Amino acid sequence: DVKVTQSSRYLVKRTGEKVFLECVQDMDHENMFWYRQDPGLGLRLIYFSYDVKMKEKGDIPEGYSVSREKKERFSLILESASTNQTSMYLCASSTEWEGRDGYTFGSGTRLTVV
Amino acid sequence: GDSVTQMEGPVTLSEEAFLTINCTYTATGYPSLFWYVQYPGEGLQLLLKATKADDKGSNKGFEATYRKETTSFHLEKGSVQVSDSAVYFCALRGGMRFGAGTRLTVKP
Numbered sequence: 612d613v614k615v616t617q618s619s620r621y622l623v624k625r626t627g628e629k630v631f632l633e634c635v636q637d638m639d640h641e642n643m644f645w646y647r648q649d650p651g652l653g654l655r656l657i658y659f660s661y662d663v664k665m666k667e668k669g670d671i672p673e674g675y676s677v678s679r680e681k682k683e684r685f686s687l688i689l690e691s692a693s694t695n696q697t698s699m700y701l702c703a704s705s706t707e708w709e710g711r712d713g714y715t716f717g718s719g720t721r722l723t724v725v
Numbered sequence: 726g727d728s729v730t731q732m733e734g735p736v737t738l739s740e741e742a743f744l745t746i747n748c749t750y751t752a753t754g755y756p757s758l759f760w761y762v763q764y765p766g767e768g769l770q771l772l773l774k775a776t777k778a779d780d781k782g783s784n785k786g787f788e789a790t791y792r793k794e795t796t797s798f799h800l801e802k803g804s805v806q807v808s809d810s811a812v813y814f815c816a817l818r819g820g821m822r823f824g825a826g827t828r829l830t831v832k833p
Contacts, residue, residue, distance in 0.1 A: 615768075705819055714819050717768050
């Protein structure tokens, strides 16, 4: 019954590496989202996408990029990983961006950059 | 811009105690409001929602009422259980803006 799948639960990467975080949803949702979760800060929106090949910046896009080549897949890219990008990353999807039915979340990827 | 302010935690209660977690928001228009719950090691799950003023969302014994006049959406439960221990997030517009989260621990 898994609906939003994030490819890795834990990742350890080195400073300067290019990192790809993958997210796949099987609900045919138009909208997909990437967040980072840090203690005391809640969830902060990095990027979202409302259609294939479309993307919008969220609140903290610096140091990140995204790719959405297919409707079901939304990738988050750290071009050159830094230690301040160590965090929990959550992917979500929804039928509409204002999400009157709420968002469906993946289980998260805990990324450590050393 | 939009913002969500949530009661700071952590909150520790004994089993069967009454729970309130405060949430207030600032936003243009009348956004839909949500509570999500995150159990240890998991992603967020939708707990309840309200899409217009005076709506009451409810699920698993939790309730929250959309109060336009006070721009609030406080989460309540009459009798908490150990299994309710989790982090609770208030959000608006589905998930476009989240509060900081409140960690609840319920002791037997």
